[in-house]
Amino acid sequence: MTPGSVLADEPLVRWDWVGDHLRYIWNLLVQHLELTFIAVGIGFAIAFVLALIALQWRPVYTPVNAVTGIMYAIPSLALFVLLVPITGLTTLTAEIALVSYTLQILFRSIVAGVDGVPDSVRESAAGMGYTRRRQLWTIELPLAVPVIMSGLRVATVTTVGLVPIAGYLGSDQGGLGQLIFTGLNRFFNTPLLVGAVLTVALAVVLDLTIVSVQRALTPWARRRGAES
Amino acid sequence: MTDPEPAVGPEHQPGTVSQPEHAADSMIELAHVGKIFPGSARPAVGDLSFVVPEGEIAVLIGPSGCGKSTTLRMINRLIEPTSGTITVAGRDVHAVPAHELRLGIGYVIQQAGLFPHRTIAQNIGTVPRLLGWDKQRVGGRVDELMELVGLEQDLAERYPSELSGGQQQRVGVARALAADPPVLLMDEPFGAVDPIVRARLQGELLSLQQRLHKTILFVTHDIDEAIRLGDRMAVLNVGGVLEQYGPPTEVLAAPASEFVVEFLGAERGLKRLSLIPVSEAKLDPGPVVASSSSTSDARAVLDRERSDWVVVVDDGRLLGWVGEADLGPGTGRVGDAPVRPFAIRLRRQATLREALDTLISSPNRVAVVVDDDDRYLGLLDVTRIGDEIETVDP
Numbered sequence: 343m344t345p346g347s348v349l350a351d352e353p354l355v356r357w358d359w360v361g362d363h364l365r366y367i368w369n370l371l372v373q374h375l376e377l378t379f380i381a382v383g384i385g386f387a388i389a390f391v392l393a394l395i396a397l398q399w400r401p402v403y404t405p406v407n408a409v410t411g412i413m414y415a416i417p418s419l420a421l422f423v424l425l426v427p428i429t430g431l432t433t434l435t436a437e438i439a440l441v442s443y444t445l446q447i448l449f450r451s452i453v454a455g456v457d458g459v460p461d462s463v464r465e466s467a468a469g470m471g472y473t474r475r476r477q478l479w480t481i482e483l484p485l486a487v488p489v490i491m492s493g494l495r496v497a498t499v500t501t502v503g504l505v506p507i508a509g510y511l512g513s514d515q516g517g518l519g520q521l522i523f524t525g526l527n528r529f530f531n532t533p534l535l536v537g538a539v540l541t542v543a544l545a546v547v548l549d550l551t552i553v554s555v556q557r558a559l560t561p562w563a564r565r566r567g568a569e570s
Numbered sequence: 571m572t573d574p575e576p577a578v579g580p581e582h583q584p585g586t587v588s589q590p591e592h593a594a595d596s597m598i599e600l601a602h603v604g605k606i607f608p609g610s611a612r613p614a615v616g617d618l619s620f621v622v623p624e625g626e627i628a629v630l631i632g633p634s635g636c637g638k639s640t641t642l643r644m645i646n647r648l649i650e651p652t653s654g655t656i657t658v659a660g661r662d663v664h665a666v667p668a669h670e671l672r673l674g675i676g677y678v679i680q681q682a683g684l685f686p687h688r689t690i691a692q693n694i695g696t697v698p699r700l701l702g703w704d705k706q707r708v709g710g711r712v713d714e715l716m717e718l719v720g721l722e723q724d725l726a727e728r729y730p731s732e733l734s735g736g737q738q739q740r741v742g743v744a745r746a747l748a749a750d751p752p753v754l755l756m757d758e759p760f761g762a763v764d765p766i767v768r769a770r771l772q773g774e775l776l777s778l779q780q781r782l783h784k785t786i787l788f789v790t791h792d793i794d795e796a797i798r799l800g801d802r803m804a805v806l807n808v809g810g811v812l813e814q815y816g817p818p819t820e821v822l823a824a825p826a827s828e829f830v831v832e833f834l835g836a837e838r839g840l841k842r843l844s845l846i847p848v849s850e851a852k853l854d855p856g857p858v859v860a861s862s863s864s865t866s867d868a869r870a871v872l873d874r875e876r877s878d879w880v881v882v883v884d885d886g887r888l889l890g891w892v893g894e895a896d897l898g899p900g901t902g903r904v905g906d907a908p909v910r911p912f913a914i915r916l917r918r919q920a921t922l923r924e925a926l927d928t929l930i931s932s933p934n935r936v937a938v939v940v941d942d943d944d945r946y947l948g949l950l951d952v953t954r955i956g957d958e959i960e961t962v963d964p
Binding site: 463476481 | 686
C-alpha cells in the first residue's frame, strides 16, 4: 500500500495547518537544535580527550579508531533497539546513539589536524623552547582548526539528519522528526514536507554557521597569497 | 673532558686540564659526542669533538648522512646524544631542562618554520613572550629587530604566508635573535630560497654578525656558502667523522684528506681566491711617479722599469696613468700631460677571485689597487693571481 495514492487527493501543502501549528513546529525545531548541540558537544568533548590521548600515546589510535568505526557502522534503528531495554524511551537513549555517530569523524579530524602541522613548525617551536604541552595548545591545535572544523561540519550535518530517527522513541523525541512521522502515519503531506524541508534547512544553516566561525577563527588561512 | 658519562649535574666541576684555558673563549664545545639512533647499527655521529670560539661562525658541512644536522640538534637537545659532553657557554647542556636551554639558544631552520597562524610581529616576539617579558618590552624589541634585519614596519601585522621566501627567512633570523641569545644554531637556513636571494641573505648575515658578534653554528651542504660565511669550517664524512676543522683558507689550501679534496671539488684554487682580499696578495709596486715630478724623471722611471706607461699619483692618491708618447719631448711636469683613468680599479677589499674575473673579461692586462681613500697600493695582473693559486697545490 503506497501512501502516494491517498496523498494525491490533498494539496501539496496545507498552509492553514502550518499556520495553526507554528508554535508546535517552532518547539520541535528548538528540540532538534538542542538534540544536535548536545550530541555534537558531548561527542566533541569525548573525541577531543580520546584524540589528546592518542596524540600523546600513538598505540591508542588504532583501537579507538576501530571501536568508534564500529559504532558508526551500527544502523541507528538497531542501536535504539539495543539501548531501549537499558535506558528506556528517553532522550538519553537518543543522545547515546547520536553521540556515538559523531565520535569517529571528530576523533579522526582532530588527530589528522594536529598531524598535519608542518614538521618545520613543530621543530622550530620545540627548538625555541616551547614545552610539549604549550606547543600542543598554542601552536598545534590552533593550526589544526581548519581540519577539526571540517570534521565538525560533517558531524553536525550528519547529526541533524539522524535526530528525526529518534522520533521512533516516542512523541516527545526526534525534533522535526515528529512532523515527518506524523505525516507518514497519517498519510498527510504537509507536516512531512515541513519536517523534511526544515531539517535540510537546519543542516544548511548550521553548516554555513560553522564555516563562518572557522573563517573568524583562522584569519591567517584566508589571507594566503594576498601579496604578490 | 674525556669523561663519557653524559649525566653531569649543574654542580659538575669542569675538567681541571682543558676547561680553564677554553673557558675564556670557547662558546660551544663538543667532547667525544656520539649518537646512535635506536635500531641503527652504525652511529649517525661517531666520536666528535670540536670547539667554536665565542663570536665566530663555524660551518658544519658534508654530504648527506654525515650527521651535520644531527650534530646541530644535539646542541639544543632536539636530539639527545648517546655519548659525550656538550657545553654551551661553559655549561653542560644537560644542566637545565631542555626547553629552558633552548630559550637561550637561537634556532633558525630551512623554510624558517614560522608559525602560520601568528603575525610577523607575534612570530618575532615568540621567545620574549615565552620568557615572560611584558607587552611593551616585547613590542619595542620586535620593532628593533624588524629594523635590524631590514623588514618594513608595515609587514608587522601580516601573516607568514603573505611574505616572500626571503622575507620569511629574515623573520626567522629576527625571531632567533629576539631574546639576544649568545649562540645561534642555523640549519640550512637559506637552502630553500633562490640563489640571488640566498646571496643577499648571506651578505646580510655577515653584516649582522659584524655588529652582533654571536657565536653561530651553521649547517649547509653548499660549499660556497660555507666558504663565504665560515670563520672556520668542519668537514664531516658519513657517520659524523670529522675530517678537517679550520678556517676555510686553510682547508682549501691544505685539505687534510682525500675525502676533503673530493668534497671541496675541482675549483678549490678559485674558491680560495674568493677568500683573499687583493690587499693580501703580493702587489706589483709598478712604475709610479708623482704628478709634480718632471717629465724627465718620469722617463727615467720608464727606462728603469722597461715600461711604456707610468702610474701618476698626487700625494699618494691615484690620479691615473700617462703613456710614454703623451709625456712629450719637453721638460714640463707629469701632471700637465694627459692623465688617463685605469680601466680596472679595485678596492683593497675586493677578492682575488673578483680581480681575476675582471681581468679575464677585459682587454686590459693589469688592474690598479687602491685603498678606501683612493691611495695607490699597487698593480695586479693574472700572473700574480696565478702565483696565489699555485700555493694551493704544492
